[in-house]
Amino acid sequence: MHKTDDSARVLTGGQAMAEALIENGVDTVFGIPGIQLDPLFDAFYQKQNQLSVMHTRHEQGAAFMAMGYAQASDRTGVFAVVPGPGLLNAMSAVSTAVATNTPVLGITGQIPSPQIRMGYGIAHELRDQLAMSAGVVGWAERAHHPAEVGRVVNDAFTYMNSGRKQPAVLEMAPDQYYATAPVVSAGPATLQPAPLPDADTVAIMARKLATAKAPAIFIGGGAYGAEAELLQLAERLNAPVIISPSGLGAFSDAHSLAFNILCGQAIWDDVDVALVVGTRFLAPALAWGRASEVEVLRIDIDPDQVRKPRPASAALVTSAAIGMAAITSQLPDAVPDRTEYLSKCSRHRDEMFEKLAGIAPLGDYSDAIRRVLPDDGILVNDVTQLAYYTRFGYPVYQPRSWLTVGYQATLGYGLPAALGAKVACPEKRVVSISGDGGFMFTVQELATAAQHNIPAVHIVVDNGAYGNVKTIQAQSFGSRHIAVDLVNPDFVALAQSFGIKAARADDAESLERLLDNYLDEEVPALIHVPMGEVPSIWDLVRRPSTAGV
Numbered sequence: 339m340h341k342t343d344d345s346a347r348v349l350t351g352g353q354a355m356a357e358a359l360i361e362n363g364v365d366t367v368f369g370i371p372g373i374q375l376d377p378l379f380d381a382f383y384q385k386q387n388q389l390s391v392m393h394t395r396h397e398q399g400a401a402f403m404a405m406g407y408a409q410a411s412d413r414t415g416v417f418a419v420v421p422g423p424g425l426l427n428a429m430s431a432v433s434t435a436v437a438t439n440t441p442v443l444g445i446t447g448q449i450p451s452p453q454i455r456m457g458y459g460i461a462h463e464l465r466d467q468l469a470m471s472a473g474v475v476g477w478a479e480r481a482h483h484p485a486e487v488g489r490v491v492n493d494a495f496t497y498m499n500s501g502r503k504q505p506a507v508l509e510m511a512p513d514q515y516y517a518t519a520p521v522v523s524a525g526p527a528t529l530q531p532a533p534l535p536d537a538d539t540v541a542i543m544a545r546k547l548a549t550a551k552a553p554a555i556f557i558g559g560g561a562y563g564a565e566a567e568l569l570q571l572a573e574r575l576n577a578p579v580i581i582s583p584s585g586l587g588a589f590s591d592a593h594s595l596a597f598n599i600l601c602g603q604a605i606w607d608d609v610d611v612a613l614v615v616g617t618r619f620l621a622p623a624l625a626w627g628r629a630s631e632v633e634v635l636r637i638d639i640d641p642d643q644v645r646k647p648r649p650a651s652a653a654l655v656t657s658a659a660i661g662m663a664a665i666t667s668q669l670p671d672a673v674p675d676r677t678e679y680l681s682k683c684s685r686h687r688d689e690m691f692e693k694l695a696g697i698a699p700l701g702d703y704s705d706a707i708r709r710v711l712p713d714d715g716i717l718v719n720d721v722t723q724l725a726y727y728t729r730f731g732y733p734v735y736q737p738r739s740w741l742t743v744g745y746q747a748t749l750g751y752g753l754p755a756a757l758g759a760k761v762a763c764p765e766k767r768v769v770s771i772s773g774d775g776g777f778m779f780t781v782q783e784l785a786t787a788a789q790h791n792i793p794a795v796h797i798v799v800d801n802g803a804y805g806n807v808k809t810i811q812a813q814s815f816g817s818r819h820i821a822v823d824l825v826n827p828d829f830v831a832l833a834q835s836f837g838i839k840a841a842r843a844d845d846a847e848s849l850e851r852l853l854d855n856y857l858d859e860e861v862p863a864l865i866h867v868p869m870g871e872v873p874s875i876w877d878l879v880r881r882p883s884t885a886g887v
Contacts, residue, residue, distance in 0.1 A: 346520035351484040351510055352381035354521045355445065356389060358491035362526050364416050366390045366407065366761055367445075368400040372420035374447030374462060377515040379418075392761065392790050395782040397424045399754040401431030401444060402780065406758030408440045409741045410716055410766075412562070414498055415758060418445040421509065422462030425471070430748055433474050435505040437744030438584065439559055441498035442505040444471075448480065451511040467509060477506040484517055488524030495527035502560070502640040532639060532657035535664050543613070543635045543652050544668035550611035550633075552679050553577040556602070557658075559584035560616015560638060562737050564659035568615070569593075571662045574669050576676045578605055578683045582617050583729045586740040591733035595680075597687055600694075600730045603880050604686035608679065611635065613665075614650070616658045618745075623647045624882040637661035690730070690878075697873045700727040702846035707769060707797075708732055710853045714739055715767040716759050720752030722773030723806065724799045724867075726875050750779025756794040757787055767795075767857045774800040774826050781832070787862040788836045795856045795863045797849070798829050801870060809874050833864035840864040 349357070355378055359367070370393055371379040382391045394400040397419040404415030419428050425446045435442040448467065449460040457465070464470060471478035477497040481490040487510070494506040547553050554577055561568055565588055572579050572595050579589045580602035589596050597605060599621065606626050615637045623629060624647055636653040638644035644653045654661045695701055704727055711717060713735040719725035719742045734740045741759060743751045756770035777798045787794065808822040833840035839856060843849035843865050856863035 346522045348518050349484055349521040350377055350381065350518050351481070351487060351515040352377035352379075353384070354484045354487035355481075355491065355510070355515070356381040356385045358488045358524065359416060360385060360388050361488070361523065362414070362491065362495045364389065364414065366392060367416045367418050368392050368394055368403040368407070368758065369418035369445075370394060370397060370400060370420070370424065372424060372447070374420055374449070374512040375418060375515070377512070378445070378447075392786070394754070394786045396780065397427035398431055398750065399780050399783040399786060401428035401442065402434075402751050402754035403758035403761070403783075403786075404442045405431055405435045405438075405440050405751075406718060406741065406755030407762040408435070408442055408758075409438065409755070410738055410759035411762035412738065413762065414441040414443055414495065415762075416443045416445065420462055421447045421449065421467055422464050424462070425467065425507070426464075429471075429474055431751070432505050432507065434743050434746045434748040434751060436475060437746040438742070439503045440505060441503045443494055443498065444505065444507040446507065446509045447515065448509050448511040450513050451482075454511065471507040471509075475505050475507055477504070479508055481508065481510045481514065483514060484519040484521055488521065492524050492527035496529060499527070500530035501532070502643070532660055533655055535654040535656045535661055539652055539654055540664045541668055543654070544665045546611055546633060546635060546652070547575055547577075547613060547665065548669055548674075552608045552676075553611045553613065554580055554602070554605060554609045556580045556582070556612055556614045556617055556619060556622065557585045557588055558582045558615070558617025559588075561585050561588040561658045564615075564657065564662060565589070565737060567659045567662040567666070571666045574666055574673060576673050576680070578680065580605065583740075583742055584744060585617060586729075586734040587737040590735045592735055594684075597683060598690075598730050600878060601683070601687045601690050604690070605683050606632070608682065613637070615662065618643065618646070620647055621881045625880045693878055694727070694731045697727060697875060699846060699869070700724050700872055700875070701731055703849055703867065704728050704732045706846040706850035707771075707853065710850055710857065711767060711769060715769065716741060716756075716763065718752050718756040718759055718768065718770040719743075720770065720772040720776045721747050721749050721806070722771065722776060722799055723872055723875065724797075724869075725752070725771045725773075728771070730875070730878075749776035751776070753777060753780050753796055754783045754786070756796065757783060757792045760792050760794040769853065769857075770794060770796045772796065772798050773805060774798060774802065774829075775804040775824060778826070784833055784836045784838055784864070788838055791862065793860040793862055795853060795865065797853075797865050797867060799867045799869050800826060800829065802826060805871075809871075813874070829864060829866040838862045838864055840866065842866045842868070844868065
């Protein structure tokens with residue numbers, strides 16, 4: 339590269355891409371190189387002092403690592419994979435980032451510009467890659483020339499991080515990654531501020547909450563970043579805070595006003611006014627009943643989501659922090675006495691924990707993990723019974739310390755997402771929980787853990803089956819089991835073959851001891867936990883049917 343004048347430098351498209359990422363604060367790219375990305379990865383090589391590249395063993399793993407990185411840190415996660423099958427492999431993770439409102443940028447290539455959509459059968463060609471991406475994400479674009487890379491990258495960052503956070507996909511043809519042109523720095527992206535709330539609506543919502551007999555605040559992941567405003571509002575209202583799994587940690591479970599969504603089911607029968615902040619609110623609105631009896635008030639940054647799944651009587655389209663602060667400023671100074679109501683809420687919580695205690699041994703294993711992980715330790719949850727249990731029985735004290743797949747329920751997330759979380763937050767201890775079925779979806783990323791020495795600990799709960807499906811077949815289909823029983827490797831020997839420490843835990847006590855030791859050693863590690871059939875947590879949960887019946 340060389341300068342042409344004070345404002346422009348001649349760069350390749352790949353160099354322009356690397357510089358635009360760095361200008362937007364990116365320090366890590368997860369990915370796999372390939373023919374259409376060769377000049378991009380060469381540009382990454384030239385920026386090794388500013389940009390770390392962590393190569394993975396599968397494109398899905400790269401995208402999940404970028405997702406875990408973003409979930410744990412609230413910084414944009416970035417992955418780079420070849421077009422066609424590479425991007426298709428990554429899209430299950432991208433769809434999971436959509437479900438969890440996570441800013442993940444997928445960078446990919448294309449076939450040569452003159453051949454796009456010609457149907458020649460060029461390597462990695464898709465009929466319409468942008469259309470495929472647009473079917474998953476709300477922003478999918480192509481950079482057509484090195485000179486426009488900075489602007490297009492900034493457009494992506496503005497989209498991903500303004501308002502409701504979301505992933506995006508950016509592609510560029512290989513001839514343009516190779517091409518050179520004068521490039522002017524675009525600087526970092528400018529994010530769009532949250533809209534200011536309507537003052538009259540704020541006053542109405544504050545009055546309704548202040549005069550309610552049994553108000554409750556329902557929060558989701560949209561409350562992250564508004565922890566101080568939420569605490570102030572909850573304590574001024576003296577009202578229970580019902581925390582969905584996606585919002586765990588935004589309001590500490592150590593607080594007397596904190597209740598998980600399972601407790602919320604019982605509390606709902608008494609609620610007269612519900613303030614819903616940054617959550618889809620599906621289960622209460624569609625599965626808990628009393629839809630016409632509870633007055634619902636909404637705060638959401640997304641003008642479409644704020645109307646779903648049922649219209650609210652009043653709504654603010656703004657950030658959680660701005661909306662809750664505005665309402666608090668309009669509340670009376672006196673804190674209402676809700677002794678009787680809150681005592682009843684606490685009894686519901688006690689009853690819930692009694693029911694959870696009957697789901698042995700899941701509670702014992704969950705408690706063992708909680709005793710070992712510090713308050714800011716990160717628990718990454720794949721799709722398995724123990725992980726589902728932690729939605730309700732594992733106390734969470736800090737934001738972004740309990741990570742999940744959201745509504746996509748994507749198997750294989752746990753291992754790679756935990757690696758991404760540890761890369762983003764090396765000072766924190768990171769543990770993942772996977773079932774034997776889901777773990778094998780991305781098991782090859784044990785090689786990535788070893789290659790890059792990423793010291794997360796991975797718990798594999800093994801029942802020799804796709805356990806959730808097997809339970810459904812037992813309960814709903816007369817135990818006519820089909821396609822659910824699994825043949826598994828020796829997980830301990832498998833991990834050790836990669837040079838990763840591993841051991842078997844036959845009970846909660848041995849899990850706690852092993853986990854404590856491995857976390858103290860700060861090494862990549864795996865703990866295999868054989869487990870038989872356990873009662874279904876879903877027998878306690880009221881939620882909308884996903885089967886349409």
